[in-house]
Amino acid sequence: MSIILDEQTRAVVQGITGKQGRFDTENCQRYGAKIVAGVTPGRGGETVLGVPVYNTMRRAVECETATATVIYVPAAQVKDAILEAIEAGVRLIVATSEGLSNQTAAYVVAAARTADVTLVGLNTVGIISPSKSKLGGIGGTDPADIYVPGRIGICSRSGGMTAELALTMKQSGYGVSTAVAMGGDAICGRRMVDYVRMFEDDQDTDAIVVYGEPGTQNEAELATHVCEQGLKKPIVAMIAGYFQEKHPRDMSFGHAAAMIRSEADTASAKRAMLMRCGVPVANSLLDVPKLLAERGVKPTRDMYRP
Amino acid sequence: MRATEDKVKAWLAQRGIATPRGAVASSPKAALEIAESWGGAVVKALIPTGRRGKAGAIRLCGNSAAVERAASDILGSVVNGYKVKTVYVEQKVSIAKELYLAFYLENFPPQMLLSAEGGVEIEEVHSQRPHMVVTSAIDPLKGVRFWEAIAQWERTSVESKFLPALGRITTQLYDAFVAAESSMLEVNPLGIDSEGRCLVVGAMMTTEDPSFSPESEDEAQGEGGRQLTSRERRVIEANRSIAGGMIRYTELDGDIGMFIGGGGASLVQHDLVLAAGGRPANHMDASTTNPDKVRVLIETILDNPRVKSLLVSWHYQQMAQIDRRVGPIVQVLKERNIDVRKFPVVIRMFGPGEDEARRIAATLPGVHYMPHGAPMEDGVRRVVELTRRIGQMSSAS
Numbered sequence: 001m002s003i004i005l006d007e008q009t010r011a012v013v014q015g016i017t018g019k020q021g022r023f024d025t026e027n028c029q030r031y032g033a034k035i036v037a038g039v040t041p042g043r044g045g046e047t048v049l050g051v052p053v054y055n056t057m058r059r060a061v062e063c064e065t066a067t068a069t070v071i072y073v074p075a076a077q078v079k080d081a082i083l084e085a086i087e088a089g090v091r092l093i094v095a096t097s098e099g100l101s102n103q104t105a106a107y108v109v110a111a112a113r114t115a116d117v118t119l120v121g122l123n124t125v126g127i128i129s130p131s132k133s134k135l136g137g138i139g140g141t142d143p144a145d146i147y148v149p150g151r152i153g154i155c156s157r158s159g160g161m162t163a164e165l166a167l168t169m170k171q172s173g174y175g176v177s178t179a180v181a182m183g184g185d186a187i188c189g190r191r192m193v194d195y196v197r198m199f200e201d202d203q204d205t206d207a208i209v210v211y212g213e214p215g216t217q218n219e220a221e222l223a224t225h226v227c228e229q230g231l232k233k234p235i236v237a238m239i240a241g242y243f244q245e246k247h248p249r250d251m252s253f254g255h256a257a258a259m260i261r262s263e264a265d266t267a268s269a270k271r272a273m274l275m276r277c278g279v280p281v282a283n284s285l286l287d288v289p290k291l292l293a294e295r296g297v298k299p300t301r302d303m304y305r306p
Numbered sequence: 307m308r309a310t311e312d313k314v315k316a317w318l319a320q321r322g323i324a325t326p327r328g329a330v331a332s333s334p335k336a337a338l339e340i341a342e343s344w345g346g347a348v349v350k351a352l353i354p355t356g357r358r359g360k361a362g363a364i365r366l367c368g369n370s371a372a373v374e375r376a377a378s379d380i381l382g383s384v385v386n387g388y389k390v391k392t393v394y395v396e397q398k399v400s401i402a403k404e405l406y407l408a409f410y411l412e413n414f415p416p417q418m419l420l421s422a423e424g425g426v427e428i429e430e431v432h433s434q435r436p437h438m439v440v441t442s443a444i445d446p447l448k449g450v451r452f453w454e455a456i457a458q459w460e461r462t463s464v465e466s467k468f469l470p471a472l473g474r475i476t477t478q479l480y481d482a483f484v485a486a487e488s489s490m491l492e493v494n495p496l497g498i499d500s501e502g503r504c505l506v507v508g509a510m511m512t513t514e515d516p517s518f519s520p521e522s523e524d525e526a527q528g529e530g531g532r533q534l535t536s537r538e539r540r541v542i543e544a545n546r547s548i549a550g551g552m553i554r555y556t557e558l559d560g561d562i563g564m565f566i567g568g569g570g571a572s573l574v575q576h577d578l579v580l581a582a583g584g585r586p587a588n589h590m591d592a593s594t595t596n597p598d599k600v601r602v603l604i605e606t607i608l609d610n611p612r613v614k615s616l617l618v619s620w621h622y623q624q625m626a627q628i629d630r631r632v633g634p635i636v637q638v639l640k641e642r643n644i645d646v647r648k649f650p651v652v653i654r655m656f657g658p659g660e661d662e663a664r665r666i667a668a669t670l671p672g673v674h675y676m677p678h679g680a681p682m683e684d685g686v687r688r689v690v691e692l693t694r695r696i697g698q699m700s701s702a703s
Binding site: 023024101102103104105106107109110111114125137138139140141146156157158159160161163164167168171184186187188211213214215216217238240241242243244246247267283284285286 | 411412413414415416445446447484487488489514558568569570571573574576577578580581586589620621622623624625657658679681682683
């Protein structure tokens with residue numbers, strides 16, 4: 001298994017005829033993802049990269065029995081694309097678009113949560129279940145150089161750090177069951193704690209690694225979950241952005257989600273909160289495998305060697 | 307971005323929400339002219355921050371002579387870190403009751419905060435009498451409906467006769483909040499006049515809408531009012547004029563030039579530099595592969611007189627061509643005849659185009675290009691160590 005995505009997942013690409021959509025789709029296909037349709041209004045009936053293009057999501061989902069979609073449409077069309085996908089009945093939406101306003105994000109996140117659809121993003125590089133499937137640009141042209149199969153679940157608020165964590169796992173003999181870049185914006189479809197719970201229930205995940213930053217309630221919600229209900233599996237967290245606390249408040253260091261709003265939102269506060277609940281927090285990438293090993297999590301290098 | 311009060315009120319007025327009459331003045335004489343026919347007026351420093359009242363930057367004036375005096379006191383002063391260049395002169399309105407209303411969207415879901423105690427600092431009300439602040443979650447799919455707004459105001463113990471007007475203005479304000487792509491709209495006080503009409507007396511709003519931006523370069527000040535350096539201004543200008551993503555560039559007082567990117571990877575590497583005992587000359591979050599923009603950024607970093615070394619490091623790139631970044635960087639280093647044995651340059655760039663990037667970097671002997679797959683920590687440690695050695699060498703000579 002793995003979470004959310006595996007080799008059976010049949011996915012549509014909304015905006016398959018655009019440059020980015022096409023580029024990522026080719027890489028996904030090469031990796032083994034089942035891309036079963038594309039949707040671009042006005043281009044129905046064409047074939048792109050060997051898959052049929054439809055004018056609407058409803059037709060694509062009906063004709064190709066798809067359950068997932070990846071979205072590559074211009075920012076102004078993202079809201080409609082997500083709402084259309086929800087109405088067409090998919091269970092998974094990977095929304096790569098960045099730069100959406102908080103207001104638009106709040107609207108589509110509300111729509112997805114109301115329909116109980118897993119919206120990965122906004123502003124995500126995607127999701128990968130190594131050697132099974134990937135949706136989005138995650139892993140790029142050579143995913144195997146970063147992501148090797150294994151039993152660690154990764155959930156990261158940064159797309160780039162998803163890659164760095166997976167690379168660290170690979171180099172220390174671990175591998176990845178599923179890695180999900182949950183989205184770099186303050187408002188995301190699913191919360192960090194939602195992904196952690198999915199990993200808790202996944203038979204093929206032994207341990208969980210999360211990456212967090214200043215801003216948002218994600219880490220606090222995770223800490224509360226661990227404190228109140230405990231965790232079925234070992235977890236290691238990495239938090240970044242301590243340097244911001246050395247500078248005057250309100251000084252801006254980018255990453256919309258990393259704006260410090262209150263004391264409880266700082267990297268140090270999050271670290272303290274998680275540690276209080278028994279979640280070890282890594283000081284650097286290289287600490288992550290050490291902390292996993294300390295908790296008895298075994299490397300899987302030999303298990304997955306081809 | 308926080309919009310200034312004049313723009314927020316003009317925006318709300320345009321949408322049919324009542325606000326007091328007011329205008330912007332940049333001299334005491336202009337302030338006097340605005341208020342001449344009104345009798346009394348309120349003079350406020352026009353800066354994008356809250357807590358102006360506490361800072362003495364809001365003055366109630368009983369006559370036009372007082373208006374002129376207040377404007378002359380406030381103009382040119384520094385309030386909460388901001389230099390005051392203009393004041394907002396507003397007609398005094400007679401208010402029977404002062405309330406508080408705010409919408410926040412920092413996390414999901416959006417929140418509405420209401421209180422029957424307005425005109426004072428809401429944090430104080432909340433800390434002393436928490437029950438006086440009524441908080442409710444908003445479903446973005448529904449918005450704030452008239453009857454829902456009334457139900458929430460009812461919880462604040464405001465008199466029933468005011469509820470219809472409050473319900474109406476609350477729905478109007480929420481619609482304005484959404485339409486402005488705002489993350490925070492605070493109305494304090496929300497006034498009710500003797501006739502029972504509601505009006506926005508004090509307003510603060512953040513927005514992503516560029517039409518709320520300061521008109522001139524001169525009006526733009528750094529966060530918290532900090533004066534931007536010429537180099538920081540150059541990056542802001544490049545964001546406007548060159549395609550390829552928003553770049554954040556903030557100067558600090560260290561000596562390691564940081565050409566870093568990837569939101570998360572920027573944060574992690576900055577932390578790592580500090581942990582290794584190094585001091586960044588800047589923070590940066592760059593995502594661009596546009597060679598023109600890369601060129602501006604590398605020139606900006608190198609123009610900073612404090613910079614003694616350079617770290618070029620992103621997370622492992624999954625899509626972007628890294629040779630499009632390394633190319634212009636190496637070119638600028640060459641154009642400036644920078645001796646990389648005295649000015650250490652450490653590159654940790656992996657991903658598409660890596661072979662080409664390594665070939666380009668090799669044309670500048672002495673550049674430290676980290677081996678493929680080397681941990682982020684290694685690149686950081688290398689640049690910190692090399693910078694330290696340079697420092698020792700120069701202090702020895």
